[in-house]
Amino acid sequence: MKAQLLDALRDACGDAAVLADAASIEPYVTDWRGTFVGRASAVVRPASTEQVSEVVRICSDARIPIVPQGGNTGLAAGATPLQLRDAIIVSLSRMRRIVSVDADAYAVTVEAGCVLADVQQAARRAERLFPLSLAAEGSAEIGGLVSTNAGGTAVLRYGTMRSLVLGLEAVLPDGRIVDGLRALYKDNAGYDWKQLFIGAEGTLGIVTRAVLRLFPMPRERVTALIGIDLSETALRVFSHLQTMLGETLSACELFPDRALALRVAYEPGLRRPMAEHAWYLLVEATSSLSTLRTAAEEAFVALDDAGLAGAIVIAENSAQARALWEWRETITETEKRTGRSVKHDVSVPISAIPEFIARATERIERDHPGVTVLAFGHFGDGNIHFNVLVPGATTAVVDAISAAVYEMIADFRGSITAEHGIGRYRRNELLAHRSIFEMDLMRTVKRALDPGNVMNPGAVLEE
Ligand SMILES: Cc1cc2nc3c(=O)[nH]c(=O)nc-3n(C[C@H](O)[C@H](O)[C@H](O)COP(=O)(O)OP(=O)(O)OC[C@H]3O[C@@H](n4cnc5c(N)ncnc54)[C@H](O)[C@@H]3O)c2cc1C
Structure with a gap:
């Protein structure tokens, strides 16, 4: 056989x-x-x-x-x-052709195996921006990014993959090809079936090609690191920057000094980008208007005047901006080097982030001596990677930690996964945290498209 x-x-x-x-x-x-x-x-x-x-x-x-x-x-x-x-x-890794870049239509058509960094580069060559950006962009492929509805660091301004896909081609679980490769910004002709495949984690079919949305290439970019002493201050800083910089604010990432300390421990000789603060916000604003830097500097001065920022470092050039981003983007890699960690990719309303982090950290570190919470993530999207470093912990301890985190997430009416998805890792949690009716809706869709259950069985839903 x-x-x-x-x-x-x-x-x-x-x-x-x-x-x-x-x-x-x-x-x-x-x-x-x-x-x-x-x-x-x-x-x-x-x-x-x-x-x-x-x-x-x-x-x-x-x-x-x-x-x-x-x-x-x-x-x-x-x-x-x-x-x-x-x-x-x-x-899909052999299918990595950039099929076409239509700068005037603000659209690029690619095969599913294209690596994200290559798509960004193809857009750049046409003086356009493909805004999806994440630390795994040198390896993650468009089919995977579509299928996990990937987020990344610019969701605040450009949305997740769901808002970046204009058209899709997919192979259904019986082998039929469905072709929706249209570069249309408006299309209300019936159900928008492509949305079913976005975030389906390969359970409804295989994405083979996609038409992705492009944007004007911003000419100005301001990147800054803001040191703050209390996580509650992050909310006020974010609100202040939203008011002063509006839609130009494209990223607002939060991380604790613990993350910096870990990296410094693994890379002796590396110096922190500023004096030590309990938390840092990495913010970026982009615009086609030449007035951006002046507007951003005014916003930072006002932050300082309001006593919201402990310190602010503004990148003077793209190398400095890159170095600031590296502090954020190496957290996952550094965490991997520490050994076992329990990952929670959760979301709560933005206004609840400081309270969630404070309550959950206090509870987890009190109930499980020896573990260390490492909470960081996309503050502007309400998405926190609430990870717990658990050297030598038993499975029972790991399970108890996750149960406590998800219980608190339910209290805040948050989500057990903001961007990483369910896969096989969080299947039980999905069952526990979505209603019977919502689960039935998902099973109905799965059965309709994949009655033989051949397409990625056991991912998202039970086998
Ligand atoms: C260092 C690091 C940082 C990360 N940062 C982020 C982040 O900021 N934001 C974020 O959203 N994610 C992040 N991720 C997670 C990961 O990069 C994303 O989930 C990415 O979208 C996965 O793409 P991939 O090509 O590697 O998919 P894979 O890992 O290969 O697959 C992911 C899922 O998609 C399915 N799939 C893959 N290709 C197809 C296809 N062609 N058709 C149908 N189904 C398919 C698979 O079956 C699987 O269920 C990060 C990961 C790492 C390692």
């Missing part, structure tokens, strides 16, 4: 596109953090939509589970075949 299936897949995509030996498969079945290791019969690397369609048809007819995979940087084990028998991983 297995040999027949592999032969059929080789016929569809070519011999070199099918990896079936354990050593070649190993990187594909291990998640980015190295925490989850699954099993697969083979990895198939199709080179076109037609080949994806053929692969899906073969697997679907044989009732073989399919796990779509992009850059494998996801943080919810959605692309890792855990507890699946004979799964086939369909890697």
